[in-house]
Amino acid sequence: KTPLKQAATSHSVLTEIQPDCQPLTTPPKPKEILPADPWTPTSNLKMLISAASPEIRSREQRRELSNNTREVLQAKHCLQEHLSGDEYEKSQPSRKEKSLGLLCHKFLARYPDYPSTAENNYICLDEVAEELNVERRRIYDIVNVLESLHMVSRLAKNRYAWHGRHNLSKTLQALKKVGEENKYTQQIQMIKKREYEHEFDFDGDRNEEMARSCGSNEHSEMSFVELPGMEFRAASVNSRKDKSLRVMSQKFVMLFLVSTPQIVSLEVAAKILIGEDQLEDLDKSKFKTKIRRLYDIANVLSSLELIKKVHVTEERGRKPAFKWTGPEVLPNIQDTKLETTSTTCPPPISESITSKDQCSKNLFPSRGKQNFTRHPSLIKLVKSIENDRRKIQSAPTSPVKISASTDQNLSAFPSKMAQVPAIAKHQLEGQSKKAKEEMKMKLSRSALECNLSSPEAVPKPEPPRTAAPSQQPALAQPLGVCPPSHSSVPPVILPHTHSGVSYAIYLHPSQAHTVTTYSPSFMLQTLPCANITGIKSINSKVLNKITTEEGDNQIATDDPTKSLTAKDRPTRKSETSSQRCLKRSQALQENNLIKRYRSDEENLDTSLTFFPSGYLIPLTQCTHGNKAGFSDKEKAGICSLQHTTYSSPIASVIPVTASELKAVNTPLNIMLSPTSIAAAPVLSNSCLTSSSTSSAQSSSVLNFTLQHVGLIPAGVQVPANPVLQHMPVSSQPENVSHSSENMNLQEEKVSKNTLQLLDRGGSSGNYSAVIPLQQPCVPKELQEPPTVTENFFRTPGGPNTVSSLSANSDGTDRISQGTLYIPQRKLEVSED
DNA sequence: TGATCCCGCCAACGT
């Protein structure tokens, strides 16, 4: 079975030969076409395959149009062959023909985007490799990326299950959420900024700081994000290595989902992804390698039509970049939560075995490159569990699995069930491509609806849970109603839902900040804390615009001048607030953190515990919830709650329906999206240091905690509002956010949200961070980016200060920008 | 040339 080398011959020949048929157009163009038009070349192959397997056909059908271009390509081939023997010999190899992108197209052509659940489509790697005439190694590259999107999941050794795009939207949502949590937006900004300043200033300090901050940010690594509800985790089988490609792929996607212009340059992506080790400067080789991998990933994503290559032209020159062309991710969707009825809300605390399992996975991931692997004990558990799953899974269609499953299993299962609704959604999405915008709206709605309705109608999925019902699934439900807007929620707190759908857990092993909760069934989440880095001064430099062909970008354009206004703030980097809640276990492992911490300056990091700041807490449920979810931590003791502050920010979340949000937002440009808001956590940085606050904070903390406790249960039933209430209260007096003023309008509209925002001022901080305001909304002064920025990042010296971050907006791009105001450079994006 | 990225060695794992 060793990989055959390509004997390319036979198969390839076939493939190529067949093409003849096509009209030969001009031979010339072959080149570019490739990426763009995938299918053609493959078509032949498809034919063959289709004959063999029915599944394929469906796929083919879908792809109705093959472009001419493709044909051209083929034509080219034909020509070559025909032209001369010599030629044709050569022709075979053309590098392009062997490209991963093309291979991926071929691969994808074999399976339907939306396979029927009934059929189990599974993939045998050997077969595929053989049929496509490639080494198995290449197939792994493809599959790994697909796996990161949950388009496939591994069943066993040579087998993978094909899910197609059914889970895609959920996966993307989950990724987006995680990306927001990780503050990728900020990280990106940081990097860009840095570049600016780049070499010029060599302040060691500065650089270091930067690095540090970055590092901190970066670290936020999370491990592999498991499906959002849908399916079981593919990861299962894999052992530990989930490392790179898979995770890298997810991170890469997150960058797109989080960044406003949805354009990500390889350089930036590589830097962010490298994160862990930091040491940026050092490795060039590392950087280079990272880029190489990104190309691999990008090729697959391009084949999936999720991204396309473009070039960003800056002052410096043009850099390769990719633009997201995939579906938009709806911010909210409750996804699972709603669906589930779930079962339980497991006390967050309890760690069930399951949870461990999850944890383990999470743990090992990133960070230290070293080997932190999971604890052996965990590993074993995991494995056993995984095995069970596999078995279960192996019987794809059949619902049977339940039996086997343990809690976890349950969680897994539901997913399938859940899929149903999902499917519908997906379909919509597919259509959406055509009329994206319109569709978007619809989708969001539909999605919501779906979620609500669908969820699990199918009961069976989780026996256990259901059994447990004691809890009230209520959580989910209630939320469901409102919440649609915040999809995010689930993850965090609510574990319950398992409804399969629900969630996945994310962790961030990385540094730290994560907290994990285990709920048995669900997920853990981590909250990344915010590491936010502040932004430095915006000074002059900054501002960039990006323009895409499409012109998407214009967004940011602020005048540089404005930025100037900001002037000098020396850099304020923001502190990073890293929060971490680790599980104990994790805690141990995390060495890295320590390193980073070097910034003693701010002990913050440590101190900050964090909550998932970014997280969205489901308003409903949690409220401050951030913590709530994490209450566990408390147990762990890891997280310190000290920072009360954050609470406020969180609060901001609102249960607004998505539609509402959009409506509101758009016009106003405000970022209300719950998610975003939530995301923007505010942290008080200095907390630790400043003990002063602490008292207050502590109290607040307690409150939170209590709330949680109470909330959770209550949460189920209780609507989000409660949360809000808390917010205000909790929030201390001080903060006033300028923004608030601005916000008003919005607030009204979005009443709930608004309020929170105001609150957010953050108890402690002087500057409250306002949540991202929109510029438009913002009053003049505020508007100035710089200003805003400052607010956010700045810590007014004291301990009290709060930094906020903005999170990304989910939906709202503008918002984020406004919020951060990071300077962007002008960029021009051009397609290839 | 710089941007891409194919190719396949070889280590980490699994069985």
Add this chain to the structure above:
DNA sequence: ACGTTGGCGGGATCA
């Protein structure tokens, strides 16, 4: 031991 996965980076191609 051997097969499967997949990290990694040299160096070939492409533009």
